[in-house]
Amino acid sequence: MAKTDAEVKVLGTWASPFVMRVxxxxxxxxxxxxxxxxxxxxxxxxxxLKSNPVHRKVPVLIHGDDxxxxxxxxxxxxxxxxxxxxxxxxxPHERATAxxxxxxxxxxxxxxxxxxxxxxxxxxxKAAIGQVEEGLMxxxxxxxxxxxxQAFFGKDQIGYLDITFGCFLGWLRVTEKMSGIKLLNxxxxxxxxxxxxxxxxxxxxxxxxPEIEKLAEFAKMLRGRVRAxxxx
Amino acid sequence: xxxxxxxxxxxWPSPFGMRVxxxxxxxxxxYEYKEEDLRNKSDLLLKMNPxxxxxxxxxxxxxxxxxxxxxxQYIDDIWPHKSPLLPTDPYQRAIAKFWGDxxxxxxxxxxxxxxxxxxxxxxxAKKEFIECLKLLEGELGNKAYFGGENLGYVxxxxxxxxxxxxxYEKCGNFSIETECPKLIAWAKRCMEKDSxxxxxxxxxxxxxxxxHLKKVFGIE
Numbered sequence: 001m002a003k004t005d006a007e008v009k010v011l012g013t014w015a016s017p018f019v020m021r022v023x024x025x026x027x028x029x030x031x032x033x034x035x036x037x038x039x040x041x042x043x044x045x046x047x048x049l050k051s052n053p054v055h056r057k058v059p060v061l062i063h064g065d066d067x068x069x070x071x072x073x074x075x076x077x078x079x080x081x082x083x084x085x086x087x088x089x090x091x092p093h094e095r096a097t098a099x100x101x102x103x104x105x106x107x108x109x110x111x112x113x114x115x116x117x118x119x120x121x122x123x124x125x126k127a128a129i130g131q132v133e134e135g136l137m138x139x140x141x142x143x144x145x146x147x148x149x150q151a152f153f154g155k156d157q158i159g160y161l162d163i164t165f166g167c168f169l170g171w172l173r174v175t176e177k178m179s180g181i182k183l184l185n186x187x188x189x190x191x192x193x194x195x196x197x198x199x200x201x202x203x204x205x206x207x208x209x210p211e212i213e214k215l216a217e218f219a220k221m222l223r224g225r226v227r228a229x230x231x232x
Numbered sequence: 233x234x235x236x237x238x239x240x241x242x243x244w245p246s247p248f249g250m251r252v253x254x255x256x257x258x259x260x261x262x263y264e265y266k267e268e269d270l271r272n273k274s275d276l277l278l279k280m281n282p283x284x285x286x287x288x289x290x291x292x293x294x295x296x297x298x299x300x301x302x303x304x305q306y307i308d309d310i311w312p313h314k315s316p317l318l319p320t321d322p323y324q325r326a327i328a329k330f331w332g333d334x335x336x337x338x339x340x341x342x343x344x345x346x347x348x349x350x351x352x353x354x355x356x357a358k359k360e361f362i363e364c365l366k367l368l369e370g371e372l373g374n375k376a377y378f379g380g381e382n383l384g385y386v387x388x389x390x391x392x393x394x395x396x397x398x399x400y401e402k403c404g405n406f407s408i409e410t411e412c413p414k415l416i417a418w419a420k421r422c423m424e425k426d427s428x429x430x431x432x433x434x435x436x437x438x439x440x441x442x443x444h445l446k447k448v449f450g451i452e
Contacts, residue, residue, distance in 0.1 A: 054334065054367065068326045070333055080322035092309040096297045103299055104283065138283065 004081060006064030008033040011048055013040060015218050017110075017167035018071035019059040020208050024163050025075045027204035029082040041225075072102055075163060088160045094146070098153070101142055102164040109135040110168055116175050117223060125179075132175075132183055139165065140189040147191075151198055158202055166199040170209060174216045238263035239291040241277050243270055245441050247340065248300035249288040250392035250431050255307045257427035258315040258383060301332055304388055317385045331371055331378065332389040338364045339393050347403040347442055348451050358404050365412045372418055383425065391428055394419040398435035399442040 008026065010033050012019030026033050038045055038058055051060045051067040061068040061077065068074050079087040089095050112135065115128035146153040146161060153161035176183050184193055200209055238256070240263055242249035256263055268277055268287050280289045280296035290297040290306065297306045308317045318325050342364060345357035368390065372378055378386035397408050397419075409416040422428045446452070 063323075066323050068323070068330075070330055073326050073329045073333065076329070077322050077326040080325065092306055093292070093295055093297070095309065096302050096306040099302045099305070100298055103302065 003064065007062075009036055009062040010034070011036050011038060011045075011051065011060040011062065012058040013038050014210055015170075015215060016058055017171060020167040020170075021071045021163050022059045022061055022074045022078070023208045024158070024167070024204050025078040025087060027208070028085050028087060028158060029078060030085075031078070031082060072106070072164065075160065079160075085157070087154070087158075087163065089154070097142075097146065098160045098164075101139070101146075101153075101161050104135075104138075105164055105168065109139075110171075113168065113171060113175055116179055117219065118226065129179070129181065129183070133188065136184060136189045136192065140192050143191050143195060147195075152195065158199065158204060162195075162199055166196070166205065169196050169200060170212065170215050171219075173212050174219050177212065177216055178219065237291075237293050239266060240264070241266050241268050241274070241280065241287050241289040241291070243268050243287050244433055245395075245438055246287060247392035247396060250395065251300045251388050252288045252290055252303050252307070253431035254383075254388050254391070254427050255304045255317060257431055258317065258388070259307060259311040260314060261307070261311060301336060301389065304385065308385070315382065317379070317383070317388060319379075319384070328378070328385045331368070331386045334364075335368070335386070335390050335393075339390070343393060343396055343400050346400045347446070348449075350452065354404060358406055361400070362406075362408070362411045365408065365415050369412055369414045372414065376421060377418070383422065383427070387422055391419060391422045392432060394423070395432040395435055395438050396442075399439040402439055403442065 008031055010019065010022050010026070012022065012035065014037065023033075023035070036047070038048055040058070044056055048058065048060065049056055051062060052058075052069045055069060057069070059069075059071055059074060061074045063077075063081070068077050075087060089098055109132065112128050112131035116125060116132065119125035119128050142161075143153060147155060150156050152158050153165070158166070172184060184196060186193060199205055238261055240249070240252055240256070242253070242265060244267060253265075266274075266276070268274060270287070273285060276291075277287065277289060278285055280291055281287075281298045284298060286298070288300055288303065290303045292306075292310070297303050304317065318328055339361075342357050342361040346354060346361055349357060371386075375381075378384050378390070397416075401408055423432070
């Protein structure tokens with residue numbers, strides 16, 4: 001049996017932007033998969049603990065006998081196993097640029113976005129908002145350079161950076177709703193605003209992007225839990 | 233891709249810079265090494281890495297590549313034939329990237345805690361640090377290198393920290409070799425290669441540097 005014919009399973013949750021990346025990548029490649037939903041608030045499943053013993057996190061891709069962890073590593077794996085409809089750019093420097101912005105999003109931008117909701121005190125909140133807005137301006141500029149006038153960071157179709165950034169749009173919109181601030185707006189990031197709509201309406205994305213109302217409810221529940229947990 | 237313009241902006245004690253030095257040496261790429269004074273960053277550094285303003289920065293034919301793991305993968309992409317660092321099989325590549333990512337997420341920060349803290353905080357850092365090294369030992373198994381018979385991606389990502397081990401041990405008052413003998417054996421094996429030994433500073437020099445930093449930051 002060719003490796004590409006082996007069974008594909010995704011361990012994840014509907015709300016996780018990281019899990020969404022994997023599902024979008026599989027959709028782009030038209031690869032059928034079984035989505036095994038973890039109920040993380042009930043404790044982690046045996047399968048999760050067994051397949052990701054190091055980090056114990058979702059997403060996990062199970063492909064035949066092989067297990068792959070870490071969303072961006074999984075996306076690159078999917079791109080290499082199923083080479084049609086390429087996700088990463090073919091040019092090495094463009095690839096390095098896409099990876100750079102993906103790392104920036106994961107290590108700097110998304111933590112700032114989360115900090116807006118979790119911030120204690122107005123100063124901390126303002127600082128986090130500032131960081132997110134600054135990041136969006138940098139990403140607006142990056143979009144101009146990467147897209148070269150086309151619809152996506154990946155040019156004429158969704159690519160690595162579209163997937164990496166696009167999966168945060170749900171949480172961005174929830175944060176905007178809860179804070180009352182339009183972080184992604186026509187003044188600072190007009191191109192990204194239009195890109196966001198195109199991304200969310202793409203066939204590979206539509207069915208896996210959670211509804212904002214549902215995500216907002218989930219965020220409220222999470223915030224309540226975090227605040228209720230005594231700090232040790 | 234033949235002779236090209238390659239410049240590396242770096243800082244001698246940086247384990248991140250060392251990764252790039254090793255990768256370039258493995259591929260036998262000639263490059264210009266520029267030492268940065270981090271208290272007085274050059275215009276070139278600020279122009280080539282405006283977002284993070286950090287070293288290392290790899291400048292290839294005038295175009296910058298930032299972030300050490302990305303740089304190592306870029307070098308492997310551009311010069312794939314000599315000493316390939318990542319395997320060709322997608323699953324093996326994913327495993328290598330996973331462990332490279334693990335090293336990046338854990339080793340630097342834990343090592344830093346070991347030399348900057350004391351008491352309970354230091355003990356906790358030492359414990360977690362050793363646990364991480366043991367996980368890596370498990371991944372190494374009986375192989376000569378993480379890359380198998382030759383240096384690979386994970387070897388390049390991890391071995392620079394070996395130059396910092398003596399400093400961690402002195403500051404933390406523990407022996408990494410006692411806890412992780414296989415890992416130390418692996419590191420010494422790597423050091424037999426010129427690409428590694430010429431890219432890593434002496435452990436004594438790193439320790440002196442750490443003592444200097446402790447004085448500057450007022451850490452006991």
